[in-house]
Amino acid sequence: MEMSTELAAAFNKQITMELASSTAYMQMAAYFDAANLTGMSAWMRHQSDEEREHAERFLEYVLDRGNQVVIGAQEAPPAEFSGAAEVFAKALEQEEAVTASIHDLYRLATEAGDLACIPFLQEFIEEQLEEESSVGTILDRVRLAQDQPAALLLIDSQLGERDTTE
Ligand SMILES: [Fe+2]
Numbered sequence: 001m002e003m004s005t006e007l008a009a010a011f012n013k014q015i016t017m018e019l020a021s022s023t024a025y026m027q028m029a030a031y032f033d034a035a036n037l038t039g040m041s042a043w044m045r046h047q048s049d050e051e052r053e054h055a056e057r058f059l060e061y062v063l064d065r066g067n068q069v070v071i072g073a074q075e076a077p078p079a080e081f082s083g084a085a086e087v088f089a090k091a092l093e094q095e096e097a098v099t100a101s102i103h104d105l106y107r108l109a110t111e112a113g114d115l116a117c118i119p120f121l122q123e124f125i126e127e128q129l130e131e132e133s134s135v136g137t138i139l140d141r142v143r144l145a146q147d148q149p150a151a152l153l154l155i156d157s158q159l160g161e162r163d164t165t166e
C-alpha cells in the first residue's frame with residue numbers, strides 16, 4: 001500500500017539526510033587522515049558506510065511501498081575543525097538531528113494511521129539510541145584526553161580496532 005504524499009516526502013527527506021550524514025562522516029575521515037589519526041579516520045569511514053546503508057534501507061522501503069524515490073540536495077558538510085573534540089561534537093550534533101528527524105517521521109506515520117511504517121521506524125529509533133551513546137562516549141573520552149597526545153593516540157588506536165562486521 002502506497003504511503004501518503006506527505007509521508008513519502010518525509011521518507012525521501014530522510015534518505016537525503018542519511019546520505020548527507022554519510023558525506024559528513026567521509027569529510028571527518030579525511031580530516032583525521034590528514035592529521036595522521038588513522039584509527040579515528042577508519043572509525044569515521046566505517047560510520048560513513050553505515051549511513052549509506054541506512055539511506056539504502058530507507059530507499060528500499062519507499063520502493064517497497066510503491067512510492068517514488070526522490071533524493072534531494074545536500075548541503076556541504078563542515079570541513080574545518082579545531083581538533084578531534086570538535087569533530088566528535090559535530091558528529092553528536094548530527095546524530096541528534098537524525099534522531100529528531102526519525103522521531104518526527106514516527107509521529108507523522110502514527111498521525112496518518114500508517115501502521116506499516118512503525119516496525120521499520122522502531123528499528124531506527126533503537127539504532128539512534130546506540131549511535132548517540134557511542135558517539136557521546138567517544139566525545140567524553142576525547143575531551144578527557146585533550147592536550148595530552150599520548151592519551152589521544154591511545155583513543156585513536158582503540159577506535160581503529162572497531163569491529164567492522166557490526
Ligand atoms: Fe543513520
Ligand SMILES: [Fe+2]
Binds near residue numbers: 021051095131
Ligand atoms: Fe548514524
